[in-house]
Amino acid sequence: xxxxxxxxxxxxxxxxxxxxxxxxxxxxxxxxxxxxxxxxxxxxxxxxxxxxxxxxxxxxxxxxxxxxxxxxxxxxxxxxxxxxxxxxxxxxxxxxxxxxxxxxxxxxxxx
Amino acid sequence: xxxxxxxxxxxxxxxxxxxxxxxxxxxxxxxxxxxxxxxxxxxxxxxxxxxxxxxxxxxxxxxxxxxxxxxxxxxxxxxxxxxxxxxxxxxxxxxxxxxxxxxxxxxxxxxxxxxxx
Numbered sequence: 001x002x003x004x005x006x007x008x009x010x011x012x013x014x015x016x017x018x019x020x021x022x023x024x025x026x027x028x029x030x031x032x033x034x035x036x037x038x039x040x041x042x043x044x045x046x047x048x049x050x051x052x053x054x055x056x057x058x059x060x061x062x063x064x065x066x067x068x069x070x071x072x073x074x075x076x077x078x079x080x081x082x083x084x085x086x087x088x089x090x091x092x093x094x095x096x097x098x099x100x101x102x103x104x105x106x107x108x109x110x111x
Numbered sequence: 112x113x114x115x116x117x118x119x120x121x122x123x124x125x126x127x128x129x130x131x132x133x134x135x136x137x138x139x140x141x142x143x144x145x146x147x148x149x150x151x152x153x154x155x156x157x158x159x160x161x162x163x164x165x166x167x168x169x170x171x172x173x174x175x176x177x178x179x180x181x182x183x184x185x186x187x188x189x190x191x192x193x194x195x196x197x198x199x200x201x202x203x204x205x206x207x208x209x210x211x212x213x214x215x216x217x218x219x220x221x222x223x224x225x226x227x228x
Contacts, residue, residue, distance in 0.1 A: 043202055043219035044154070087154070098167065099144075099217060103153040 001026055004102035006088050012108045017078045021105045023071045023088030030100075033064055035073050036087040038104065044087055047073075078109045113137045115220035117203050123226045129191040132223045134203030135184055143186045144204040144217060145171075145178055154202070160186065161208065193227045200224050 006023045013019050025033075033050035048055065050062040050071050061074040071088055088102035116135045124130055136143050144159040158168035163180040171178065175194070180186045190197055204217040 043221055045219065046216045098156060098159065100156075101154040 002103075003027060003092075003100045004088055004090055006102040006105045008103060008105060010106040010108050012110060013078055015078055015080060015109055015111055017109075018074065018076045019078055019107065020075075021073045021086055021088075021107075023073075023102055023105075025069050025071070025088075025090045025100075027090070027092055028066075028069060029093035030069075030090040031093055032091040033071050034089040034099075035060075035062055035071075036089055036101070038085045038087055040084075044101075047086070075107075078107075080109050080111065083107055083109045113218075115203055115205050115218050117201075117220035117223050119223055120221060121224045121226075123228065124193055125228050126194055127192040128227075129189065130193050130197075130225060130227075132188045132201050132203075132225070134186040134188075134205075134220055136186065136203070136205030137218055138184070140205035140207045140218075142206045142208050142217075143180060144206075145186070145188050146202040146204065146219075147199045148202060148222075149199045157188070157201075190225075193225075195227045198226050 004025050011019055035047040036044040037047040038044040048057050048062050050064045052064050054063040059076045063072045085104040085106045087104045089099050115137055118133050142161050145157040146154050147157055148154045155170055157171045158178040159166055160180050175190055177189045200222045202219050202222045204219045206217040
């Protein structure tokens with residue numbers, strides 16, 4: 001079983017739609033959680049950190065459920081520019097900033 | 112705008128040849144990571160350094176891969192001899208770790224796209 005699992009998609013949604021991605025992780029001692037975004041043939045970039053209390057950044061909301069060991073990302077009012085692969089990332093306990101990446105969920109927003 | 116730089120951006124080589132990839136981390140960052148990305152495996156951590164000292168290279172095939180940081184501005188990843196299964200995009204990332212070692216953002220370079228024929 002992979003340490004971080006995501007639905008690969010693709011999620012094909014129209015502009016303006018709300019879309020949600022989930023991710024599960026296997027190590028209950030994982031410390032930190034993030035969503036990264038990767039555009040086609042580009043490097044990953046940090047989208048947002050995920051806190052136990054949940055956090056919001058504009059149209060993006062991330063939530064963490066430690067009991068169920070899952071992380072979610074909600075995108076409201078999707079834009080064409082949101083089309084990308086979204087990578088779920090965790091750091092293991094004592095991992096000195098080591099990042100474990102999920103395989104990513106591909107999102108395609110169409111007009 | 113500080114960025115991680117990587118060279119070369121693209122490399123095509125023949126099986127058995129040595130390949131060297133270079134990375135210049137963001138000035139002032141004390142942690143450097145090497146990742147490999149393929150369609151099948153996604154992003155895998157190969158090795159990382161803190162203050163130029165290797166912390167973990169368990170993700171790297173030891174017989175053919177080596178990673179070093181000759182100085183704070185240069186990290187290298189070598190493959191010798193290269194094999195077709197090494198074809199992938201290799202990313203370098205850097206970050207600044209302070210205090211208790213809690214996570215700070217990692218900044219990725221543009222990657223080296225390696226093709227081994």
